[in-house]
Amino acid sequence: MAAAQTPTLRQKRLGAELRKLRERSGLSSTAAAAEIGVPQARISMIEGGRYRVSAERVRAMARVYTCGDSDLVEALAGLTGGRSRGWWDEYRERLPASFVDVAETEHHATSIRVAVVVAMPGLLQTIDQARATFGQSTPALLPHEIEHRVSFRIKRQEILYREPPVSYTAIVHEAALRMGSGGPRVVRGQLDHLLAMSERDNVTVAVVPFGVADFPASGQPITYVEGPVPQLDTVILDSDYGCDFLDAEAQLMKYRSVLDRMENCALSPKRSRDALRRIAKDV
Template structure:
């Protein structure tokens, strides 16, 4: 089997975690290859996510590296196989690769926490709200590209309704709620949609009012996807040049702290729902 030329985020993450285990074991790629009975290039390709490995091979590698964390090994074994043929693969060549990686990340997450200061989180946007956002993209999107982005965003929302459910927490600043995207009808429908979504057992919406003052992480949106074990959590940041994915332990701890502080500033779920209803009534 030849190495894959464009591994997915999940494949790259599996390879990166295996590299961390090797580094902790104090082994070189040549030593790891000798233990596994392969050449050094095979180890390099596995760690780069370019070569698919099966569950038993992952467990063998973990034993070779003296990893005794059974929960982590089980989680890594669950990440094996070739490229996941998820629905997002239909959009390859139509949307940026970072969006494909985000959809794959959300699909496999056991819980998701997001924080937005300027925009309504994508998984909670109505079709009209999202379409109005895409009409203001820079550079401008061609009509068919905008429709691809729109349908892609709506399909991502399926994780909120599937079984088993994904616990989803959205921390939204008042600025995002008061930013008028589209006409008055679109704005009101979006606010009502948020209030209704907050009634779902797996969805928690927390509002930070202007009155709560300054808050951390205000410069960009944060998506924190929980993996089956904390070591496999991932942070996704929205930037002007696309998605940025972080998984170093220090980075994960930093953004866990930021999100915890944001939740501490926010209104309760019930107060947040009333706040959103109040804004909708004023439109």
């Protein structure tokens, strides 16, 4: 396999997980290379995501590392992905790398849970809402840059409509629903869209009303992406400076707990739809 000049997040994750398996086995990279029959530098490149490996090579490495978790091994083999490119690769020269990494991570998700306090969930935004959101960026974006981001965001939403669709839960604080971004027309269209999406079998919209005392407030959007096995879950933290991707076991446990607490503060799906209708009347 050829060296990967610019490793994707998926390639980096595969390398990191293989490194974890090697370290748990007690093998140094030099000893692992000798067992596998490759130069030591190859092991370092693989673990850094800079060298593409085949699914069979991953299985062979797992055998050397005495990994008995067959589900994990097959999930890691699935991360190799051959040499195929995703639709998001078309945007790599036009958008920040973290944008593209988010789309790739979402595409391979089995389910997604997101919590927002002051912004609408990206995968549930209308075109007008997305355009208004990117129009508020600092520093200001040029018109064509805004349109690139809008088209990319809408393209990401296809995972909610494919077969089978991704299971998606959005925990939305009432503050986000009343921010008024884009003006009344945009807000009404966005609230109508949330209502319509909440009726889909694979989408849950859970509204957290004002006045909930135990809500673990955070202005930072949190996205928890489930992979094919729990070890390959990912947390995405969004900020003005880009996205952070977390995958350490302790981090995953922490954010599962935080999201559970947030969801427990939310209204039921039916009462959430009632809340959306009430808020829409106020716009």
